[in-house]
Amino acid sequence: MSIFKIKGGKKLKGEIIPQGAKNEALQIVSAVLLTDQPVTINNIPNIRDVNKLIELIGDLGCKVEKLSKDSYRFTAATVNVNFLETDEYRSKAAALRGSVMLLGPILARFGKASLPKPGGDKIGRRRLDTHFLGFQKLGAKFNFDAAEHLFQIDASELKGCYMLLDEASVTGTANVLMAAVLAKGTTTIYNAACEPYLQQLCLMLNRMGAKISGVGSNLLTIEGVEKLGGTDHTLLPDMIEIGSFIGLAAMTQSEITIKNCRIDMLGMIPDIFKRLGIKMEFRGDDIYIPSQNIYELETFIDGSILTISDAPWPGFTPDLISIVLVVATQAKGTVLIHQKMFESRLFFTDKLIDMGAQIILCDPHRATVIGLERKQQLRGIKMSSPDIRAGVALLIAALSANGVSEISNIDQIDRGYQYIDERLKNLGADIERI
Ligand SMILES: CC(=O)N[C@H]1[C@@H](OP(=O)(O)OP(=O)(O)OC[C@H]2O[C@@H](n3ccc(=O)[nH]c3=O)[C@H](O)[C@@H]2O)O[C@H](CO)[C@@H](O)[C@@H]1O
Numbered sequence: 001m002s003i004f005k006i007k008g009g010k011k012l013k014g015e016i017i018p019q020g021a022k023n024e025a026l027q028i029v030s031a032v033l034l035t036d037q038p039v040t041i042n043n044i045p046n047i048r049d050v051n052k053l054i055e056l057i058g059d060l061g062c063k064v065e066k067l068s069k070d071s072y073r074f075t076a077a078t079v080n081v082n083f084l085e086t087d088e089y090r091s092k093a094a095a096l097r098g099s100v101m102l103l104g105p106i107l108a109r110f111g112k113a114s115l116p117k118p119g120g121d122k123i124g125r126r127r128l129d130t131h132f133l134g135f136q137k138l139g140a141k142f143n144f145d146a147a148e149h150l151f152q153i154d155a156s157e158l159k160g161c162y163m164l165l166d167e168a169s170v171t172g173t174a175n176v177l178m179a180a181v182l183a184k185g186t187t188t189i190y191n192a193a194c195e196p197y198l199q200q201l202c203l204m205l206n207r208m209g210a211k212i213s214g215v216g217s218n219l220l221t222i223e224g225v226e227k228l229g230g231t232d233h234t235l236l237p238d239m240i241e242i243g244s245f246i247g248l249a250a251m252t253q254s255e256i257t258i259k260n261c262r263i264d265m266l267g268m269i270p271d272i273f274k275r276l277g278i279k280m281e282f283r284g285d286d287i288y289i290p291s292q293n294i295y296e297l298e299t300f301i302d303g304s305i306l307t308i309s310d311a312p313w314p315g316f317t318p319d320l321i322s323i324v325l326v327v328a329t330q331a332k333g334t335v336l337i338h339q340k341m342f343e344s345r346l347f348f349t350d351k352l353i354d355m356g357a358q359i360i361l362c363d364p365h366r367a368t369v370i371g372l373e374r375k376q377q378l379r380g381i382k383m384s385s386p387d388i389r390a391g392v393a394l395l396i397a398a399l400s401a402n403g404v405s406e407i408s409n410i411d412q413i414d415r416g417y418q419y420i421d422e423r424l425k426n427l428g429a430d431i432e433r434i
């Protein structure tokens with residue numbers, strides 16, 4: 001497995017284009033199984049998780065044509081549902097969380113499916129109850145084979161109904177929605193996740209002939225239809241990459257322009273980075289971040305210490321909490337970082353502490369960061385990337401640090417960030433894949 005070797009402390013400069021969104025790609029690519037007609041998807045990132053899902057779709061019998069470096073045409077005229085029971089499927093699906101979203105479309109179109117435990121980051125408990133309860137409400141019957149660790153699902157007749165999701169799960173909402181578009185009658189999903197990627201999925205399904213209303217809200221109404229047709233779809237820029245690049249610019253005192261950001265879809269992401277004291281300008285649809293020596297953390301209006309926490313959309317995404325935390329280590333001021341959703345995403349702070357950061361890990365969900373205000377640079381060390389976002393946070397720390405760092409387990413980074421070393425080199429970073 002490769003390692004990133006980084007010589008830190010260099011200011012970077014230039015323009016960077018965000019990749020197509022990983023977590024949107026996983027929903028949208030799964031949805032191609034809902035129709036026997038061709039679906040063309042543009043702006044697909046060349047990253048491990050998405051490539052694996054495309055491979056799985058191909059293994060299931062869907063015709064996959066690569067039209068250009070980031071466009072694919074999928075035609076799922078025939079699908080071999082029995083492939084879901086093979087060892088090959090099981091080992092491939094176990095490698096990525098997104099594989100769980102194949103279930104909704106397969107149940108909707110073929111009435112049966114099986115599911116091994118999906119993969120994804122080990123960042124805390126990641127329940128699938130929302131998915132399963134939603135399918136059950138639509139009439140699916142589950143059988144868990146404990147010995148094989150396999151769920152067998154029979155959904156020969158899905159019927160629309162009202163459901164209140166037990167939590168606003170992103171992949172759970174996408175999955176149940178994809179099952180409901182072909183169910184008989186009307187389904188109402190309350191407490192639906194409503195982040196931009198789900199909005200994109202709804203818009204694409206409507207273009208395919210689905211009847212979904214309430215897009216962008218937490219109350220989706222879906223009138224089931226008999227059949228869906230083909231469409232073209234372009235993925236949004238990856239908002240987590242955009243946030244990561246804002247953090248990178250601030251931490252390394254770099255002047256960076258992030259191109260074509262779809263700023264209208266970023267929700268509160270720019271505002272949260274502004275609360276860290278990071279200056280940025282919106283130039284058309286680009287975000288320009290000037291080189292900044294000191295950035296000062298805001299306090300709350302009453303003068304008390306700022307807390308930054310995650311919440312389901314339109315709250316701040318949990319996937320950027322690790323990036324905010326690392327950026328705060330060089331800020332002026334103190335901030336409490338509260339990762340509410342996942343209980344194992346802050347343990348990487350021990351590596352930042354080894355690098356010289358001032359952090360108190362209060363409990364698995366909360367860390368207080370006392371900014372160094374550039375009085376002291378972080379120092380390069382050897383470390384391993386525990387999950388995708390902590391991996392990038394550590395990469396940002398290493399790029400800002402004095403001396404050489406080595407980051408191992410970079411598969412975790414590669415699963416979500418396309419050609420990251422090449423793109424950072426283009427900005428002037430001293431990074432090598434060894
Ligand atoms: C492939 C994909 O798209 N992955 C994203 C997706 O994962 P995923 O869809 O797996 O995450 P969920 O939205 O289900 O939420 C993750 C966990 O947060 C907790 N939870 C969730 C909602 C809620 O209102 N309250 C609550 O406590 C639950 O314990 C849940 O297990 O959404 C997560 C939350 O934005 C992101 O971190 C992941 O990057």
Ligand SMILES: C=C(OP(=O)(O)O)C(=O)O
Pocket residue numbers: 023049096097098119120121123319388389416
């Ligand atoms: C946690 C993430 O991904 P996954 O849900 O695929 O593990 C992420 O994208 O930050």
